[in-house]
């Protein structure tokens with residue numbers, strides 16, 4: 305079992321030290337990804353998904369970011385204690401990342417071919433010509449028509465969907481073991497979204513990699529992931545197998561997200577469909593961070609922070625109203641009611 | 643590209659005619675008689691009139707201007723009133739010196755400016771950054787003649803490292819080139835710094851890092867070319883500053899260049915020489931801007947492919 309794990313994030317805490325104060329972007333986040341598994345991470349904008357992903361890549365801007373605690377084990381080795389040079393051999397090679405912004409993630413002054421070949425030359429020690437052939441093969445693989453010609457084109461000559469395909473080609477050019485896809489389809493329109501997700505799914509099989517699929521859209525999770533981690537205000541609030549979460553969401557926040565999945569005929573409405581606002585990370589509410597927006601909230605929810613507890617064997621939830629909580633919590637609640 | 647260059651040069655023609663016309667009008671409205679200036683005050687009126695007739699100064703103004711344009715098209719800018727030499731000859735004798743001065747100061751400005759700008763950006767808010775930006779601000783604000791005189795005092799008279807005037811060895815070029823170059827270096831440094839800081843925040847820089855590229859490759863491979871796009875525009879805009887700057891610098895350092903010649907021409911009311919220098923400078927300016935635009939297209943495929 306333990307041997308199957310590719311990535312283990314343990315108690316990761318990331319803070320941003322800014323002029324306005326300390327942003328608690330990610331707090332004691334833990335989850336694992338198994339080999340060849342797709343794990344979904346879902347949550348509203350600003351809940352710390354990208355920061356978690358960038359921590360794995362060790363690409364957080366620091367300052368202001370600082371990883372104040374935790375471990376990120378990749379194949380058993382802690383990425384957080386690796387040197388910059390060691391990380392460079394991992395980035396783009398063993399772990400790759402596709403970003404949310406296809407329009408701006410490619411360098412406008414270089415050909416897309418050059419940008420793909422660059423990673424190949426760097427990590428695979430191929431000659432320029434071999435790298436070009438490999439890059440063209442990658443372009444063909446991600447479904448870019450006429451790849452020999454496209455190789456010489458510049459990003460501005462490609463549509464958003466095509467650029468995201470180029471990003472994927474670049475990310476997969478060295479056959480990584482882990483692909484981090486940070487909202488890869490958010491900026492694209494719906495038909496293109498489905499194509500890009502299909503592409504990632506297909507290439508995952510082909511390359512035999514694991515995928516960390518980050519999104520704010522549970523619809524994407526339903527299509528891609530077997531297991532899902534729900535994040536809220538920098539914390540994991542639920543972790544469940546995909547089929548369970550859709551049938552029986554544990555955390556009230558997850559339930560809220562589920563309700564906000566657009567119906568087929570409905571217009572796509574994205575964020576803040578759950579009443580209330582995402583809390584300010586400079587100053588989180590006391591107790592459970594979701595309690596101001598939770599209609600099941602009890603007195604204790606505003607007083608004590610629930611911990612993430614295991615329930616039903618393979619699920620985790622951070623909520624006093626779910627899971628098994630200690631007697632004293634019940635006692636406080638009873639006292640409060642009287 | 644060749645078609646583009648030809649088109650640009652054709653488009654420049656009206657500009658050149660306009661510049662010549664304005665110069666012509668200005669020369670004819672400012673007080674002062676070029677012939678009197680040439681012959682001295684005590685010349686008899688008859689001779690004066692004869693010379694006027696010979697120089698064509700009695701013709702209607704539009705005839706004079708038309709003649710100038712017609713001759714200029716054939717490469718003939720007339721003869722200097724004061725020396726009798728062909729104007730083209732006088733320009734060609736002095737221009738190489740000015741080119742040397744301008745290119746060496748542009749070299750100082752670009753190398754120094756871009757290097758300092760990059761270091762400042764990469765080490766933002768460091769001691770180097772603060773010191774460099776304060777120096778740059780001082781460099782931009784200080785008038786050239788003041789910097790020149792201070793440099794002459796310090797490096798020439800006090801330290802005796804460098805000659806303070808004249809033009810007989812490459813060593814003579816150092817002080818004027820640095821004096822002229824330093825203020826452009828200062829503004830190039832500031833623009834490079836801000837362009838770099840802007841570029842370095844871009845998503846594609848994160849992509850480059852995510853590929854596993856070393857920081858050096860990210861900076862010089864991915865950021866530099868992008869940051870150079872706005873900087874080249876700034877460099878282009880400073881060509882005119884370089885030309886006017888050389889006017890002052892050449893005068894202060896007694897360098898026999900085009901700048902000094904033009905001041906001499908103006909103070910002697912040498913109409914043909916002034917006209918010729920202005921037209922020639924305008925041509926240089928047009929070509930300089932064209933070179934800037936071409937290098938711009940070279941840097942930015944979005945411009946190139948249009």
Ligand SMILES: Nc1ncnc2c1ncn2[C@@H]1O[C@H](COP(=O)(O)OP(=O)(O)O)[C@@H](O)[C@H]1O
Pocket residue numbers: 320322327328329347348349350351352353354355356365368585
């Ligand atoms: N460079 C930064 N400086 C300060 N705060 C940041 C920075 N980057 C992210 N944050 C904060 O970290 C929190 C998590 O952000 P992020 O991980 O990008 O959210 P998302 O889940 O939408 O990807 C947000 O509150 C955001 O404001």
Ligand SMILES: [Mg+2]
Pocket residue numbers: 350353354355486487
């Ligand atoms: Mg994000």
